[in-house]
């Protein structure tokens with residue numbers, strides 16, 4: 131393992147009890163690491179376990195099993211004091227800027243909340259810091275006294291970003307930070323996140339279902355399918371030399387601006403629906419939709435392994 135790793139998850143598993151002795155495995159044996167200062171993108175269709183992975187890392191929900199290591203320390207189990215210390219270093223930006231901010235609070239109170247919890251600064255300094263943060267995210271001090279419901283979606287997401295930045299974190303889980311926003315302002319928020327990464331030396335776990343955005347922001351990308359990471363590689367490598375049948379199908383679905391390239395590129399259609407994550411059997415989770423499927427795929431779950439140069443794939447046929 132490299133020594134510049136900030137976060138590592140090992141065999142992370144999160145199961146939900148969904149009644150009638152049924153178990154939904156939202157995150158199944160996920161392992162990856164994030165280097166200091168890099169962006170690891172996480173992509174996959176809706177319901178594949180991206181948010182659950184992020185929330186489990188952030189301890190918003192408890193892991194069923196596995197290990198979470200942050201800056202060399204095992205943080206899988208933390209007491210209240212340790213958790214508080216962790217939240218000074220790690221923060222999360224949520225997908226839905228409408229649901230994730232309390233509409234009865236002012237923007238200023240939302241941004242200041244973390245500083246108050248951590249006993250940072252006196253009241254006057256906190257106010258100044260709120261103004262500074264509003265400025266950083268492209269809003270201004272007049273916005274501090276306004277209630278959340280008075281803002282547009284894009285402005286709310288900026289408040290969510292200011293809240294995450296307030297206590298000076300080093301690591302941020304960005305959970306689909308632009309998917310609820312109008313296309314016209316998505317680029318602005320992405321650019322803001324990229325600028326902040328540069329100026330604040332941030333490390334991101336960047337979750338998205340849109341592959342083209344992930345490519346744009348990520349150094350490396352992990353592709354998830356039904357709770358498992360099926361492929362992980364450097365961004366360019368993944369886009370130019372994807373190996374897993376699922377990644378290939380996902381990538382072939384991205385529209386390409388150049389019509390000649392589109393014609394040359396064979397589109398692979400995914401057959402069938404994503405199966406239910408409840409009581410999944412042994413074997414490869416992609417087996418039911420995979421054109422390369424063989425007998426062993428139904429019997430044994432393929433393990434994620436390095437096929438060279440940090441390109442990881444979980445497939446029996448590769």
Ligand SMILES: Nc1ncnc2c1ncn2[C@@H]1O[C@H](COP(=O)(O)OP(=O)(O)O)[C@@H](O)[C@H]1O
Pocket residue numbers: 146147148154155156174175176177178179180181182183407
């Ligand atoms: N609290 C919960 N209780 C039961 N099932 C859940 C819960 N949260 C998420 N799930 C299920 O876990 C799976 C993964 O969900 P999620 O992590 O939200 O996916 P994604 O973020 O990739 O869209 C889905 O099948 C979802 O329905």
Ligand code: SF4
Pocket residue numbers: 374375376414415416417418420421422423424427432444445446447
């Ligand atoms: S392990 Fe088998 S079913 Fe799964 S992706 Fe590879 S070839 Fe397809």
Ligand SMILES: [Mg+2]
Pocket residue numbers: 180181182225306
């Ligand atoms: Mg999600």
